[in-house]
Amino acid sequence: MDLQEISNRSSIRVIEKIIDETPTVRTLVFSDDTLSNVLPGQFAMVWIPGVNELPMSVMVSEEKGKAAFTVRKRGVSSTALYDLQVGNQIGVRGPYGNSFRIKDGKILLVGGGTGLVPLLRLAKFAKPTNEVIILMGSKTKEEMFFEDMANKILAKNKHQVITCTEDGSYGKKGFVTDVMEALMQDTKFDGIYTCGPEIMMYKVVQMANSKNTFVEASLERMMKCGIGICGSCCMDESLVCHDGTVFDGQFLAKSQEFGHTHRTKSGILENY
Amino acid sequence: MDLQEISNRSSIRVIEKIIDETPTVRTLVFSDDTLSNVLPGQFAMVWIPGVNELPMSVMVSEEKGKAAFTVRKRGVSSTALYDLQVGNQIGVRGPYGNSFRIKDGKILLVGGGTGLVPLLRLAKFAKPTNEVIILMGSKTKEEMFFEDMANKILAKNKHQVITCTEDGSYGKKGFVTDVMEALMQDTKFDGIYTCGPEIMMYKVVQMANSKNTFVEASLERMMKCGIGICGSCCMDESLVCHDGTVFDGQFLAKSQEFGHTHRTKSGILENY
Amino acid sequence: MSPDLSTKIGTLRLERPTMLASGILGISLEVFSRIHKSGAGAVVTKSLSKEPWEGYPNPTIVGIKGGYLNAVGLSNPGAPYFAKMISPNKTIPIIVSLVGSIEEDFEFMVKQFENVHVMAYELNLSCPHVEKVGLEVGDDPNLVTKIVKKVKSMTKVPIISKVGLGTTNYLDTVKAAMDGGTDAITAINTIRAMGIDVETQRPLLSNKIGGLSGPAIKPVAVRCVYEISSKYDIPVIGCGGVSTWEDAVEFILAGASAVQIGSAIGDGWIDVFSEVNKGIANYMEQKGFSKIQEMVGLARNF
């Protein structure tokens, strides 16, 4: 009998700091050596005791040995996470999933809302030679966050942070995809990376594919286990938690489901 | 879920060579890296499929990567082991137990029959500076074995192999303990090591203790698990499989059971 | 000549003796196809109910020493949706798992598959963490006989009854299923179990109690296969903790004609099928077996 290590079991962490990003988005910081070092695109399963366990991208933290989640309050579970106080406990397991493959040269990051979480980690992993443009979108000025963080992370790179709001209250007016289209007129990118609402990602991938530009998107699906057992995250023949969450443009172009359908908790396909 | 290694489960080995030592003693050789390197005094649990599983001291083998058992045919199980053919399978698990602590200087090894097994391994572990005397006893010439082996193992040491038989048909006449008593008249040993019938060991330990000479004996008891769970090998407050099989003279002097009693399969104390 | 990995479970013939266990990854045709290609001789679907079920809130699956605890709560899209989804299938050997509490549930569900290519049905009589279906059914031998009889009367494809450790003797459940005409038995489902987190002092699963799977339960599952096949003349599919070829062979020697694999996918991914198949083939070659059948139940000779 050997007493083995246990994998895929939550470790309890204590919330040490809470940062209000917008009126509906907060970043919860906690100590975790493993999660502080995950690759861009990787996620954790986050147990909110008594409520639920949700997949969350692991957010960059400025302090060594710390990790964070940036959560938008939406339904019951994300709101419960959002409402946690300093000193409260959460359980975390992971990291899970693959990660972005960062190309040399000029790269473009296109994100919206909490989709920026894996993109900022990607920015942190950028090579010194990378020129990085981050395109961040939100509905209004109030909902824009991470602009300063992005500039800070990319301080040593040639970079640009472009913001845009749907109502024009901050940065450029319009959708990120509009701005991206304009950008792509005169710039050739070596790699494009996106995370955010699937309809947005769908357009980003289409545009990149149409220009034969390497593109990767980090997808969200209903995730119960996070480790390729339960099947709830399946998309075509892929399990997003295990084969993804990052998929490239070639693969996504062939998908029957990407941009069109996702599954409910019972596994029924539902249109976006 | 981690898929852990399994300990304390038998590995199957194939008998590769059989050496007849006497009409009732055989050495069975097989390949086993782990067992080929055990410390002197350590034993294995040997599964004879369909018959039983018995504790056996691990015998020295001259070839690298090989281990052996030297078995005397006695009851049903040891006879079944003795009767195995080349190509037959046994299961082995171990090594278990502690080992002899070899002193510097002049050491004496006192053994009889298969009790010589751990003593020969001890001889193999002797330091170049050790002067070694092995005293081996048997009833008759026919039952004497391992003399050549002992000389071979100790070729590089200053050494002496003294044989004795009860009927005087080979070597000195008498019990090993008689010869030992004579030896100790004029020689001071730095360490005495013994394995064999308990009554013999009892006398060896008494003699050594009376001269304040460091002494260790490797004991036998009923052993079912070999790993300190079942309790069948208990002697006073010790578990012979776990705390032993090697005990020193000081400890044995205090024992209520050593040399007097051992336990049956049901756990009842029985006199020797 | 390399050994023949095909196996027979009564009248059911599989190309390979490893199957995907029910509830694991089994909700889309594309995934079934991938798992079949990766070496599984058949795939068993999630247990389907009459209507779609969301299952329990998370946490529903947690890793523990030696395996997993799960209380997914039989989340599934429902038999009607599922039947439609797999209806294009012609080539993948799909075994449809069904769960319900009364004969009529099963009657309704089997009807959905009337014109769908289904290799066999597996009746889940042994889910340990959902009330009124699963073990509560398996613990009622009369009900088991009735359900099996009903399904049997509606279809020509083989019926497999999946048993587990409930509160009645599972051997009685096996007997009841045989009385109803079952063609084979799958043994076992997860074992009712729980874990508690000492930091938060809360049960690990939202449902508190769930089922234990993985290597931890293998010795219990092997025992059940051995007992069933020693006592009854019925083909058995072994399930519980298979993650290596040795595990698979152990089940076959105990009396199983095939094995199902679930939890091991969480560690070794679906490559586990081809690895186990290859290991079995090597073993057969080494030991001189030419067919799986020759090995089935050999440990009972001792």
Next chain:
Amino acid sequence: MSPDLSTKIGTLRLERPTMLASGILGISLEVFSRIHKSGAGAVVTKSLSKEPWEGYPNPTIVGIKGGYLNAVGLSNPGAPYFAKMISPNKTIPIIVSLVGSIEEDFEFMVKQFENVHVMAYELNLSCPHVEKVGLEVGDDPNLVTKIVKKVKSMTKVPIISKVGLGTTNYLDTVKAAMDGGTDAITAINTIRAMGIDVETQRPLLSNKIGGLSGPAIKPVAVRCVYEISSKYDIPVIGCGGVSTWEDAVEFILAGASAVQIGSAIGDGWIDVFSEVNKGIANYMEQKGFSKIQEMVGLARNF
């Protein structure tokens, strides 16, 4: 002030909440003394029968993934011999485990201990690998009630009934033992299981079928403790797979007033008692508990 590790199991008071499980190392007074000194709050003897039993031939104990399989076959020197052996004892908290198939067996055995200092009796109603005693008794609720009643009528010391997973609902066995007047329940014994060696194609144990112990069964044992203490008002002792203080706390949170440790001794040796005790004490300090009782069953609040 460091936390108080003493615990109460009904009227039974232990200095520390860890006990030696029955069947492990338990055949001599000297060894009991050593285990007590090393931190066990009590030691349970091997299950004793009317007469000495040799047990099964070896192999009787084998290591497997996540634990051990054993079919020792209840080898023991018999109650009369044992009673004499422990009669000098005044200081070691010894709980005598008894096994038998009818009331008279137990009556005979308890008589042997009439003038011996015994802290409590544990009735083994759950050995999974010896016929006519153990589980076959536990599976017969009427017999359980009768046996407990008989023992209860003969002695003033507490009676503990040890249950396991048999072929009837173990909760019915618990109820039957309560009807007989049991003072506490130990849950659980090993789970009926087997292993087969693929090289020789033989069962690993000479008795073929044995009992599974160690970490593999912990989630099942925790579930049973939780179910018993949720359903009935009876003190419970948790047993099965405890090897760390977290395991012990998990059992306590599930509803156990103390835990027994067996298999873990095969790995960590008897130091496991002091290590687990120390871990529990640290935990209590950190969480602000001053008594074991305050933690018992806390997981049931959720």
